[in-house]
Amino acid sequence: MAQTERTLYQFPISHYCEKARWVLDVKGLPYTLKNLMPGLHRGVAKRLAKGRGTLPVLVDGSVALGDSTEIALHLERTYPSPALLPPPGPERDRALELEEYFDGIGIHVRRWAYGHIINGGADLGRMMFGEYPAPQRWLGRLMVPLIKRILVRQYHLHPPQLEESRVKVLEGLDRLEREIGGDPSRYLVGSSLTIADIAAASLLAGLVLAEGSPYAARPDVPMPKAVGQMAEEARLRPAGQWVLRRYQQDRTPAAPSRQAA
Structure with a gap:
């Protein structure tokens, strides 16, 4: 049987x-990465994913999906081993509810982080385009002033909204600590990794600058004081320790055939 071709259209x-x-890597599925330019990504995403204009978009053979949760659930249905959801029942329902909850917290992590990165004068171009080929890196750095204006407008990066997101993020850390009973070694549901853990860890990784994630501290991109302070405080909490542990223990390396483009 011919191997299915998979392409993930993304921002690194x-x-x-x-x-x-993360879900693709846990499943051991080879895939190709396509890094799209901000703004220009909308046309590609809408064409591939039935009108959606956001990333990620996964094309898995003849199937195209444009939402990270839809992608995770499709991969779980289509490639059930290793399982990332418990069997039907209360634990499965709880895993899906937690996945949805932390998916929502990710919106506030993004808003809070972008707000402080932009207002704090971090090198957004180096941060966003470091993994792109040289011509795209050059173009991306030229686009940074426009990208900043778009981000401020799109995500409402103003003090009241940033404070709202800070509160929501802290509520998310509190919820995580309740779910694990304050024990960073525990999984959210049952005794093994689920979609809920992947959602919580990946969407909170930027808050704690987790090693092994795309948000690990980089000497060439100093973080604004507010971001560094939040990371320090979060790392001292059981929730922050949990995120670090998930990356250390459960972030499966990418399949060998994965290639960035």
């Missing part, structure tokens, strides 16, 4: 794209 630093990559 998007934590929703990281969530999709």
Whole structure:
């Protein structure tokens, strides 16, 4: 049987794209990465994923999906081993509810982080385009002023909204600690990794600058003071330790045939 071709259209630093990559890697599925330019990605995403204009988009043979949760559930149905959901029943329902909850918290992580990165003067171009080929890196750096204006408008990066997101993010850390009973070694549901763990860890990784994630501290991209302080505080909490442990223990390396383009 011919091997199915898979392509993940993405932004390298998007934590929703990281969530999709993680599921693909746990499943051991080879795939090709296509890094799209911000703004220009909308046309590609809408064409591939039935009108959606966001990333990630996974093309898996004849199937195209444009949402990280839909991608995760498709991969679980189509490639059930290793399982990332418990059998039907209360634990499965709980895993799906937690996945949805932390998916929502990811919106606030993104808003809070972008707000402080932009207002704090971090090198957004180097951060966003470091994994792109040289011509795209050059173009991306030229686009940074426009990208900043779009991000401010799209995500409402203003003090009241940033404070709202800070509160939501802290609520997310509190919820995570309740679910694990304060024990960073525990999984959210049952005794093994599930979609809920992948969602929570990938979407909170940028908050703690987790090693092994796309958001690990880089000497060439100093973080604004507020971001560094949040990371320090979160790392001292059981929730932050949990995220670090998930990356250390459960972030499966990418399949050998994975290639960036």
